[in-house]
Amino acid sequence: MGDKFLDKVENNAAVRKWSKITQLEKADSLAKGYKSELWDYTRIRVTQNNHQELKEIWDQWDDEYWNPAYSCFTFGRVDLVPTVEEYIALLTYPKVQVDKAYSRAxxxxxxxxxxxxxxxxxxxxxxxxxxxxxxxxxxxxxxxxxxxxxxxxxxxxxxxxxxxxxxxxxxxxxxxxxxxxxxxxxxxxxxEVTPVPTILAETFRSLNACRRTGEGRFIRCAQLLLVWFHSHFWKIDKGHYRAFFGNYYPLKEIAAIPRRDDILKENWIALLRNLQGEDIEWKAPWWMPNKILFRCESFDWVPLLGIWGAIGYAPLLVLRQYAARQFISVTHGLAQCKFLYKGDYKKRVKEISNAWNQTRRVEGFAADPIMTPEYDGWLSRRVNDNIPGSSLEGAQLIEEYLRVVPSELEIINRILRREKLDAEKLRKGKRKAKEDLDSLKNNYKELHMSMRTAGLGKTSKQWQQEIQKEKSMGDQWKRRFCDARARKEALKRTTSESQSENETLRAR
Incomplete structure (x- = not known):
């Protein structure tokens, strides 16, 4: 209860070996043959938080990607979960507060x-x-x-x-x-007690409750979860150097970043269901990973004490969020670790509180490839709790899913602008044709005047040459007049076709 951590830092290779052996001995959180009782679809309400943007995100997620048995989001073949270290960085807690955890007295x-x-x-x-x-x-x-x-x-x-x-x-x-x-x-x-493990516990518990009943109001730490979500799905100017400064506040910086609200729900569902590792911003840009808290004393993962109940999560599932190489994670017992603070709960609270006095951390190890060879096979065999499977048929690049789709109003405005341009072209064509016609009339008048006032003492041959010259000029202007009339007719046809095409678009 508010006791100081007694950390032990372990070698990455040793933890990887321990995790692999333990998983083989104990199996995963869910055994083969497990039949889920969760709903296929979950309707989430967040009205209590009065946070419209989060409401839109949840409307798009439908919460079906929260995996209660593993306390993480599972998007296709990608696991993601907020971690203690990430939330500590987001909330900018002093180092001294990181070393104490809350537990219900x-x-x-x-x-x-x-x-x-x-x-x-x-x-x-x-x-x-x-x-x-x-x-x-x-x-x-x-x-x-x-x-x-x-x-x-x-x-x-x-x-x-x-x-x-x-x-x-x-x-x-x-x-x-x-x-x-x-x-x-x-x-x-x-x-100097840090509330971060408690915030995570209540976030996961609220997600579990909504997932279990098929509906509900998400009422725990919604804004922080939204910030975390944006940090892993939107590539932004990283500025890693800023995390070293004492006056750096990631929440203040993130609040100033524009948000995307123009993505169709269908595109979100398709994107999240077919998410690939390269689509993720694995390490959040506002923190510098160090040592990873991965278990507490007798627990093979990290138990979390909330203010109304307890739950656990496995940071080894998401080593890529620490910029470390991903290997098989121990998850056995996660599905059974949840309990409310009712009845005979105090003994279990004390056990978890004591476990936090002996934490285990592991040093991150970056390598290429980012996943160990056995991890991919384990992930394929793992039994999940009614999570939509990925389907790469018809899958697109993430840029295509996040492409801006114009609204109906924008489409109408584009059509109107196009019609306005076409009308302006038609007016210019009519004006040019009128100018050509007026010029032709003036030339004919000048021809007749020249014939009446020209010298009458010309020879017959000279008159023939003069007449031939004027006739040639008349033919030239006649052709110009015909060309102008043809251009006018072509413009009319183009305008008619454009209007027909616009009517077809509106009908759709």
Whole structure:
């Protein structure tokens, strides 16, 4: 419970050998012949987070790619999962906080006592505002909001404000209320406890709940998950050097990056189902991988204690996210490690809390190829929990899936611009034909005038030459007139064909 890590760093080759042997002895999280009880389709709602962009992402994912048995996303033949190290980098926690993990205490102070300590308000004030919502005690968010605006003590203002952020952003549960469990975690943050394992635990648990029921509201740490998603699917200016500076805040930088919201749902589904390793931005550009936390004491992976329950995940599944070579991961027991803080749970919490006192880390090892020869075969044989299989038939490059598809309004605007250009060409053609016709008329007039006023003393031969010259000039202008009329007719036909084509496009 908030104890310091006692790390042991192990050699990469030794961990690879241990992982391979252990997997052969214990098998995977799901055994061969397992029949999934999960829904093929999951409808996700994120209205509690009031985050439209995440809602659109979930509408596209449909959550069917979350693999509960392995606590990771599985897109075709690609595993991805947020890691402790990635979230620590995103939230920019000081190094001293990385070495302590939160666990639910066996005995905690009364909710009213914790609120009095955080807010500085009287017991009478706090007690009057505590509400019972289902199985949990809560305080209305509006009461905390009013305190932030009116408290004269700046230190208390600063304490109440982040508590509200934790409720709104990380651990929303009951709409409009701050849960008692959130205050327990928050009360321990000043003791240099890192909330990152807890944030991950509640993220994975919420994903599991939605996947299991086939629908639900994703209410845990949604914004962080969205940032993580964008960092692995969008190639951006990396700027790795910035991670070395003390004043570098990745969330601030990421918030300024434009987001893509013009991709069709069908394209997302096809892309994620047929995702290949080369389509992924494996290492997030805002952090520098170091040693990898891969297990805790007697566990073959990393158990995570949340504020309402526990779960586990296997970082060895996603070594490529650490810019390291991917090998077979131990996953046995992951599917059975989930439990709620109900009934006889305290013994299991203590076991996990003690396990975090003896963590195991491994040094990353980069090599080419990025995967070991046996990994690909293991991945093909692995039993997943009702995850859509990949189908390379008709698959395209990722650039094609993410190609901008014009909206109906954009198509109409393009048609109108094209019609406007065609009309302008027609007007110019008519103007040119009129100018040619006027010029021809003027030349005929000049011809007649010259014939009347020309010298009458010319010989017959001279008159014949003059007439022949004028006749030749008349024929020349006649041809020019015919050409102008032909161009005018051609323009009319082109305009008619363009209008017909536009009507066909609208009909589609």
């Amino acid at each position: 066996a005995y905690v102070p009364a909710f009213s006592k914790k609120l009095m300590n955080i807010t500085g308000m009287s017991e009478q004030w706090v007690t009057a505002r505590i509400k019972q919502k289902g199985e949990c005690k809560c305080i209305p968010w509006k009461n905390l909001r009013d305190l932030i605006l009116t408290l004269p003590d700046m230190k208390k203002k600063v304490d109440v404000f982040p508590l509200s952020i934790y409720r709104l952003m990380f651990f929303p549960r009951v709409l409009g209320y701050v849960d008692e469990a959130v205050t327990d975690l928050f009360d321990r943050l000043d003791k």
